[in-house]
Amino acid sequence: MLEVTPMAAEVINELTSQTEGTTEDIGLRFALATEQESQALELSLSEAVDGDEVVAAPAGAKVLLEPAAAQYLEDKVLDVRQDAEGNPAFAIARQDQPG
Numbered sequence: 795m796l797e798v799t800p801m802a803a804e805v806i807n808e809l810t811s812q813t814e815g816t817t818e819d820i821g822l823r824f825a826l827a828t829e830q831e832s833q834a835l836e837l838s839l840s841e842a843v844d845g846d847e848v849v850a851a852p853a854g855a856k857v858l859l860e861p862a863a864a865q866y867l868e869d870k871v872l873d874v875r876q877d878a879e880g881n882p883a884f885a886i887a888r889q890d891q892p893g
Contacts, residue, residue, distance in 0.1 A: 821856030
């Protein structure tokens with residue numbers, strides 16, 4: 795299952811707190827989009843859709859995964875890094891394998 799770092803959870807909470815309406819149902823949603831033989835992850839802030847996997851992250855943050863994205867991200871870690879301008883940017887890495 796996707797692992798979410800505390801720093802990523804903090805950024806997700808900041809993003810969802812800026813949305814209008816009830817923030818408790820809103821999460822960072824990943825969907826897998828297929829474009830011309832390549833796959834890309836699409837991110838959005840939304841409520842869970844039927845079939846989504848909900849990952850409970852630290853500090854109450856929610857990550858929503860549509861089924862294909864859940865399968866793709868099952869052995870990954872969601873973290874936050876700084877981009878060239880010093881702004882937070884989500885980063886996905888492979889989970890450390892034990893042994």
